[in-house]
Amino acid sequence: MSEVQTINIIEDADGELRVSSLIIAGRTENQHASVMRIVRDRQAELEEFGLVGFEIAPRMSGQHGGGDTMYALLNEPQSTLLMTFMRNSPVVVEFKVELVKQFFAMRQALAVPQHALPQTYSEALRELAATAEKNTELAQKIIDDEPKVDYVETFVADEDLRILRNVAKSLGMGEEELRTDLMARNWIYQEKSTRWSEKEQRKVPHNRYSAYSGKTNYFIPVPTHDAPRFKGEVMHTLKVTPAGAVAIARLYGRHLAAVEAVSA
Numbered sequence: 001m002s003e004v005q006t007i008n009i010i011e012d013a014d015g016e017l018r019v020s021s022l023i024i025a026g027r028t029e030n031q032h033a034s035v036m037r038i039v040r041d042r043q044a045e046l047e048e049f050g051l052v053g054f055e056i057a058p059r060m061s062g063q064h065g066g067g068d069t070m071y072a073l074l075n076e077p078q079s080t081l082l083m084t085f086m087r088n089s090p091v092v093v094e095f096k097v098e099l100v101k102q103f104f105a106m107r108q109a110l111a112v113p114q115h116a117l118p119q120t121y122s123e124a125l126r127e128l129a130a131t132a133e134k135n136t137e138l139a140q141k142i143i144d145d146e147p148k149v150d151y152v153e154t155f156v157a158d159e160d161l162r163i164l165r166n167v168a169k170s171l172g173m174g175e176e177e178l179r180t181d182l183m184a185r186n187w188i189y190q191e192k193s194t195r196w197s198e199k200e201q202r203k204v205p206h207n208r209y210s211a212y213s214g215k216t217n218y219f220i221p222v223p224t225h226d227a228p229r230f231k232g233e234v235m236h237t238l239k240v241t242p243a244g245a246v247a248i249a250r251l252y253g254r255h256l257a258a259v260e261a262v263s264a
Contacts, residue, residue: 026176218244
């Protein structure tokens, strides 16, 4: 049994919990296209439990090859039913159990009663004073942290970079799960190609990952000169900067210390 990994379950505009087909594909070790084919083929059965949501992660302007990525957002019964249509491998069974557990945990967390509004003027004043104090503490923390943020965004040495696998591990996620989710959020994108493999005597997939223009301070492409060239260019490995590690930790609601504890 592998270590428990956090599943990125989201709450949609209607308050319903959903999980992305990208996450399901990554955690069940299936191609996303294969998972989407099942969703399309079995859409009628899936929609006995509500409408299936579809969203598109657009291709970045100027990106060569590929197109927009359409993915499905499934509620708990839909995602559970989807996996019954898959081969019941140990990986699928393990993920199915963990998915049920984490859907339950999310429902429990959302069921916590919301903060009651103050009933009297004096209660409102006390709450306002407490809020002001918290905001002051938060503002001071931002000021204290600012030099650290400036540093990691300005001075990034090779030894400060982290591979995506270690960042994912520190968050309790799988590398492929984190990568597919960052792609769905338009943080990074995939370039696809093929190359001839002497060992296999056939063309094999050859992929490279890069950051979208708005996220280039979070990721750095590190050239790998000893790897086969990619479309005539030097191949690179996309690594995470300290600023990127901070942003990813915040994205998934983790404490930064968890990321800092894992070196590249």
